[in-house]
Amino acid sequence: MDAATLQTFTSPVVLFFVLGLLAAFARSDLAIPEAIAKGMSLYLMAAIGLKGGVAVSKSGVDSTVLIALALGIAASFLMPFLAYAVLKGFGKLERINAGAVAAHYGSVSVVTFVTAVEILEAQGKPPGGYMVAVMAAMETPAILTGLLLARGMGSKDGQKTGELLHEVFFNASVVLLLGAFAIGIIAGEEGFSEVTPFFEAGFKGVLCLFLLDMGLIAARRIMDARAITFRLVLIAIGLPLVNGAIGTAAAAACGLDVGSAAALGVLCASASYIAVPAAMRLALPEADPGIYLTMSLSITFPFNILINIGLISMLASALTGMPGGEGIAP
Amino acid sequence: MDAATLQTFTSPVVLFFVLGLLAAFARSDLAIPEAIAKGMSLYLMAAIGLKGGVAVSKSGVDSTVLIALALGIAASFLMPFLAYAVLKGFGKLERINAGAVAAHYGSVSVVTFVTAVEILEAQGKPPGGYMVAVMAAMETPAILTGLLLARGMGSKDGQKTGELLHEVFFNASVVLLLGAFAIGIIAGEEGFSEVTPFFEAGFKGVLCLFLLDMGLIAARRIMDARAITFRLVLIAIGLPLVNGAIGTAAAAACGLDVGSAAALGVLCASASYIAVPAAMRLALPEADPGIYLTMSLSITFPFNILINIGLISMLASALTGMPGGEGIAP
Amino acid sequence: MDAATLQTFTSPVVLFFVLGLLAAFARSDLAIPEAIAKGMSLYLMAAIGLKGGVAVSKSGVDSTVLIALALGIAASFLMPFLAYAVLKGFGKLERINAGAVAAHYGSVSVVTFVTAVEILEAQGKPPGGYMVAVMAAMETPAILTGLLLARGMGSKDGQKTGELLHEVFFNASVVLLLGAFAIGIIAGEEGFSEVTPFFEAGFKGVLCLFLLDMGLIAARRIMDARAITFRLVLIAIGLPLVNGAIGTAAAAACGLDVGSAAALGVLCASASYIAVPAAMRLALPEADPGIYLTMSLSITFPFNILINIGLISMLASALTGMPGGEGIAP
Amino acid sequence: MIETVIRKRIEILTDTALLSRVTDAVDEAGITGWTVVPVNSGKGRDGRWREERVMGTDKVFVLTIAPEDKAQVLAEALAPVLTKYGFILSMWDVEVIRGERF
Amino acid sequence: MIETVIRKRIEILTDTALLSRVTDAVDEAGITGWTVVPVNSGKGRDGRWREERVMGTDKVFVLTIAPEDKAQVLAEALAPVLTKYGFILSMWDVEVIRGERF
Amino acid sequence: MIETVIRKRIEILTDTALLSRVTDAVDEAGITGWTVVPVNSGKGRDGRWREERVMGTDKVFVLTIAPEDKAQVLAEALAPVLTKYGFILSMWDVEVIRGERF
Numbered sequence A, B, C: 001m002d003a004a005t006l007q008t009f010t011s012p013v014v015l016f017f018v019l020g021l022l023a024a025f026a027r028s029d030l031a032i033p034e035a036i037a038k039g040m041s042l043y044l045m046a047a048i049g050l051k052g053g054v055a056v057s058k059s060g061v062d063s064t065v066l067i068a069l070a071l072g073i074a075a076s077f078l079m080p081f082l083a084y085a086v087l088k089g090f091g092k093l094e095r096i097n098a099g100a101v102a103a104h105y106g107s108v109s110v111v112t113f114v115t116a117v118e119i120l121e122a123q124g125k126p127p128g129g130y131m132v133a134v135m136a137a138m139e140t141p142a143i144l145t146g147l148l149l150a151r152g153m154g155s156k157d158g159q160k161t162g163e164l165l166h167e168v169f170f171n172a173s174v175v176l177l178l179g180a181f182a183i184g185i186i187a188g189e190e191g192f193s194e195v196t197p198f199f200e201a202g203f204k205g206v207l208c209l210f211l212l213d214m215g216l217i218a219a220r221r222i223m224d225a226r227a228i229t230f231r232l233v234l235i236a237i238g239l240p241l242v243n244g245a246i247g248t249a250a251a252a253a254c255g256l257d258v259g260s261a262a263a264l265g266v267l268c269a270s271a272s273y274i275a276v277p278a279a280m281r282l283a284l285p286e287a288d289p290g291i292y293l294t295m296s297l298s299i300t301f302p303f304n305i306l307i308n309i310g311l312i313s314m315l316a317s318a319l320t321g322m323p324g325g326e327g328i329a330p
Numbered sequence D, E, F: 001m002i003e004t005v006i007r008k009r010i011e012i013l014t015d016t017a018l019l020s021r022v023t024d025a026v027d028e029a030g031i032t033g034w035t036v037v038p039v040n041s042g043k044g045r046d047g048r049w050r051e052e053r054v055m056g057t058d059k060v061f062v063l064t065i066a067p068e069d070k071a072q073v074l075a076e077a078l079a080p081v082l083t084k085y086g087f088i089l090s091m092w093d094v095e096v097i098r099g100e101r102f
C-alpha cells in the first residue's frame, strides 16, 4: 500500500464510510433518517453541479470538453455490452437480469464520483469542472442499452417507452446536476462567491455523514442478500477494475489531464444505484432488485471507494506521465 | 431591463427558484423532502430574526422604528379592504373567498422578504434590522380584517375566535421570528458572533435550496389549478404592483432609508402562503384553498421574486433620491 | 447571580432553549420535524466525537485520561445505588420504577455535556478532549446497575439479556460517539481540517436549534405529566446537585484540570433521556416512562442547562484553585 | 385458542391544524386512546394536495379502537365538522385481543 | 342516530415510482379521491427492503373509499399490474358518514 | 369478474425498539411478508406521546395479510408480549387478489 492509498484511509470521508460498514455489521441500530439522507444527496448534487459550472465559466469550453463528453457518452452506451456478456456467460444470469445489471454498470454513481474528486484533489490532481457534465451525460445512455439487451429490439409498448424516456431524462439527479451546472455557468465565480460558505465549506462534512449512511445501507443489504452467488461477487469486483482501466486509458489517450482521466475512469468503474434501479423497476419489473442493487451498492460501491479510486488515480498518473500528487511519488 | 434587474437574474438565489419552476413544468420528479423544507424554513426564520435583533441591539430603537412599525401594522389592517373590493368587483369572487384571499394579500411572505433583503443588500441598499419586527407585526392584522370582511361583524362563535386568536398570535413563524429577534437583542453582536458561521454564512445557500423547493411547489400547484380565472391572475399580479408602490411611497414619505422603504414595499406587495392559509382553514373552512393558495403562492410569489422586488427597489431609490447601489446608476 | 451565570443567560445556545420552553408553555405550534431533530443529534454526536478524538491525537493518552475513565465508569456503576435509595425511600417509588429512574441518573445526557462544553469554553475552562470517551463509557454501566436493582440478581432470561447487552453496547449514540472519536484520532488535526467548516463552525448554531427543540419537548412533556409527585420533583433537582458536586470533587481530588473536573461533574449530574429510556422499554417494560422521562427530560435537563452547569463550573474553579475564566473573578 | 372480542376501528382523515378537535372528540367520547398516522398526499373534490406543509394544510389519519356504542357517539359528535371541513370518517368491525382495555 | 352507508375501502401497496399508475387507475374508475400514506419498510418474497430512498424503490399505500361496483372496476384494472410489479391490493367493507360523496 | 379470496389483515402497534420481536413472530408464523407504517403520535392509558424519537420510544404499525390459521398462530404468539408492552393487535377479514401468495 503506497502513500496515496494510505492517505485514502486517513481521510475522514472514507473513515466515516468504514464506520457505517462496521456499525451495520455489528448490528447497531445507528441510522440516518431518510429525509436527512435525501436532503444531503440533493445538497451534494447541487454543490457539485455548481462547482463544475463555475469552473467551466472560468475555463470556457474547448475541444477537450467535447472529447470528454463524447467519450463518456460512448462508454455509457457501450459498456453494458461487455457487462452483459460476462453476466450471462460467467455469471449465469438469464437475459432480463443480465440486461438490468448491465445497465447499472454502464451508468454512473454520483457519490463515487464526488468521493473520487475529493481524493483526487487531496492528491493534487483536480479533475476539470466539465467532468460534472460528463457525469450527467453518462447517467442515461446505459439504461437504453440495458433495456435493449434485456428485451430485444421488439419492444412494442410505445406509451411506456415514452414514459420511461421522460423518467430517464428528467429524473431528479439529472435535472439537479445539470440545473446547478447551468446556474454555476450563469452566476460565475462572483455570483457563486455569495453561496460559497454553504456549498463549498460544508461539502466534505456532509459527504462524511452521507457516506456513513451509505456504509450502513450497503452493509445491511449484503447481510440480507440471498440471490448473490460467488460468481456475481467476482463480477462486481472485476467489472469496475476493467471498466475503470479502459476508461482511464481512453481518456489519457485522448489527451485529458491526469485528474480528468482518473475521473472518467472512476465514472466508468462506478455503477448506478439511484437512477438506474428506479428506471428498471419501471421498465423491467421482472428483474430482481436483490441482484442489481446488491451488486452495485454493496459490492462495487465499497470496492470503488476503498480501493479502486486509489488504483485508478495511480493508473492515470502513470498513463499521463503527470504524477500530480503523491500518487506515484517515491 | 437595467443592470439591477439583470443582476437579479444572475443571482444563484433567483436562479434556483427558476430551476424549480422549470423542473416542475418539465414534470421532473425532483422534490425536497418535507422535513428538510420545514427545517430550512425554521432556519431561515431563526436566522433573519437573530440578524434583525442584533442590528437593533447596535442601532437602538428610535422614532424611525416606531414609524415603520406603525406603517406596517396599518398597512396590514387596511390593505385587505382594497384587495376585497377588487376581488369581489373585478374578480367576481363571492364574499367568503374574497375575504380569505384579501387576508393573504394584507399579510406578508417571509421568504419574499428574505429574498428581497438579499437582493437589496447586493445592490448596496440594506434595510434596517428592525424591519424583521415590522414583518412579524404585519403577519396577523390582515387575518382579522379578512375575517371581518368574509363573515361580517356578527361572528358569534366566541370559543372559536379565542382559539383562532391564539393560533394567530402564537403561530410558529411569529413565535420563532420574534423569539429569535429578542435573542438577537439580548445576545448582541458579541453573543451572536458565536453562531455567525451557522446562521450567517450558510444563509444564502439554504435560501437557494429553499427557493428551489418553492419553485417546484408553485409550478406544480398551478399545473393542477382549476378554480383560477384569467381575472384572478390579473389581480394576483396587479395587487403586488399597487400595494408595493403604495407601501414604498408611504415609507419614503415617512423618511425611511432607501433599503427599509423598499423592504416595506416588498412586505406590502407580498402575500402570505403559510400563516394565513392555516388560519383560513380553521376560521373559514368554506373558502377554497385552490383559489387563495394558487394566487398567493403560484402567481404573486414568483412575480415578486422575479420582477417586483427589482421594480420596488428602483422605485425606492427614485423616491428617496438615494441611489444606494447600481439601481439607477448609469 | 455572578458574571458567569449571567453570561450563561446571554448565550444564544441557552436563550434558544428558553425560547423553546416559553413557546411550548404558550401552547404555540412551533415544532422541529422529527427527522431534522434526529439529524441534528447525529451531527452533534459526530462533531463532539471528532473534536475529542482530534484533541486526544494531539495530547496523547496519559495517566489522567485513564483516571478520568476509571472515575466515570465507577460513577456510572455506583450512582444508581444512591439514587435508588432516595427514590424508594423519600420518593416512595416501588422497586421497578426506582430501579429504572436510578439507571437514568447514573447514565449521562450527551446534550447536557455538549452545552456544558460550550459554556466552559466560553469561560476559558475547556475540558480535555478525552472527556468525550469518558462520556461514552459512562452511558451503559448505570443500565446494568439499574436493572440489578429493579429485578434483583435472579434474572433468568438469558436470551433477552444478550439482546439487551447488545442493544446497550451498540446503541446508536455509543457507536457514533466512539466511532467519530476514533476517526478523530486516526485523521488527526490535518485530516480534520478538511471537515472543520462543517463540524466545527456550524456546531453552536446547530446546538441552538437542537436546544430549541429540547425546550419544546421538555415543556410539552411536563404539561402532559400525570405521574409526577412533588417529592419526585425535589429528587430530580436534588440528585443533579449532589451527583454533580460529588463528581466534581472526586475529579478535582484526582488531579483533573478545572474544565475536565467540571465536565465530569456535569456528566454525573446529567440524566440520560435517549439511550436509557430505550433500554428500559426493552428490559423493564413494566416501568412507567411517564416517571423516568419526565424526571430526566423535563426537570433535571432544564435545571442542569439553566443553573447547575454554572454552579458546577464555579465549584470546579474553587476546588482546583484555577479560576480559568470569569467564574470566580470579581 | 386465544380470546378475541369485536370492537369498532374508526379512521378519520383530518387537517393537521384541526387534529386537536378530532382527538378532543375521541377523548370526550370516553374512548381510551388514539393513534395518529402521517399522510403524504391525496386527491378529492378540491383537487390534489401534496407538500402542503408550507401552507400548514397537510393531513393526518386518526385511528382509534372503541366499543360500538362509543364509536357511535364519536361519529355523531364529528358528523357536523366532517361536512364543514371535508374530513372523512370510516369504521368497521375488528377483532382485538385484550378487549377489556378498549 | 346518524346514518351510515357501506362502502369498500381499498388499500394498495405500490412502489412510489409507480404511484401515478395506481392513482390514474383510481381516477379512471370514477372514484372521487384517494389518499397516500407513507411506508417505512417491509419484507416479502424478494426479501427485506428499507431505506430504499437511495434507490428510488420505496413504497407507499394508496387508500381509497368507493362503492362496491367502482371498487370492482379498480380491482380488475389493477390485477395485471399487481402480478407484474408485486403490488398488494386488499379491500373490505366499511361504514362511512356522508356516503353521497363516495 | 376477478377472483378474490378472504384473508386476515392484522395490524399491530408496537414500539420501534421492539419491532424486530413482532416481525420475527410474523416470520415464525409462516406468513409471507409484512409492511411497516410510521406513526406520529398517540394517547393511551399512559398519557400522550409524540416526538419520542429523542427517547427512542416511538411507535410503528406492522401490517400483515395472512390466512386465518396463520393469523391465529401469530395472535397467540404475540398475546403475552401485548399485555407486557402495551401493544395493540387488531385483525379483520379482507378480500385480496392473488390469494395464493399470502
Ligand SMILES: Nc1ncnc2c1ncn2[C@@H]1O[C@H](COP(=O)(O)O)[C@@H](O)[C@H]1O
Pocket (backbone or CB within 6 Å): D031, D032, D033, D034, D035, D036, D063, D064, D065, D066, D102, F013, F041, F042, F043, F044, F045, F046, F047, F048, F049, F085, F086, F087, F088
Ligand atoms: N383505543 C385506542 N385506539 C387506538 N390506539 C390506541 C388506543 N389506546 C391506545 N392506543 C395507542 O396505543 C398506545 C399505548 O397505549 P397504552 O398502552 O394504553 O398507553 C397509545 O399511545 C396509542 O398510540
Ligand SMILES: Nc1ncnc2c1ncn2[C@@H]1O[C@H](COP(=O)(O)O)[C@@H](O)[C@H]1O
Pocket (backbone or CB within 6 Å): D013, D041, D042, D043, D044, D045, D046, D047, D048, D049, D085, D086, D087, D088, E031, E032, E033, E034, E035, E036, E063, E064, E065, E066, E102
Ligand atoms: N374516495 C376517497 N377515498 C380516500 N380518500 C379520499 C377520498 N375522497 C377524498 N379523499 C381524501 O380527502 C381529502 C379531501 O377530500 P375533498 O374534501 O373531497 O377535497 C382528499 O385530498 C383526499 O386525501
Ligand SMILES: Nc1ncnc2c1ncn2[C@@H]1O[C@H](COP(=O)(O)O)[C@@H](O)[C@H]1O
Pocket (backbone or CB within 6 Å): E013, E041, E042, E043, E044, E045, E046, E047, E048, E049, E085, E086, E087, E088, F031, F032, F033, F034, F035, F036, F063, F064, F065, F066, F102
Ligand atoms: N403477507 C404480507 N402482508 C403484508 N405485506 C406484505 C405481505 N407480503 C408482502 N408484503 C409487502 O409487499 C412487498 C413486496 O412483496 P413481495 O412482492 O412478496 O416481495 C413487501 O416488501 C412487503 O412490504
Ligand code: NA
Pocket (backbone or CB within 6 Å): A079, A104, A105, A106, A107, A108, A109, A243, A267, A268, A269, A270, A271, A272
Ligand atoms: Na459505470
Ligand code: NA
Pocket (backbone or CB within 6 Å): B079, B104, B105, B106, B107, B108, B109, B243, B267, B268, B269, B270, B271, B272
Ligand atoms: Na402584503
Ligand code: NA
Pocket (backbone or CB within 6 Å): C104, C105, C106, C107, C108, C109, C243, C267, C268, C269, C270, C271, C272
Ligand atoms: Na449522571
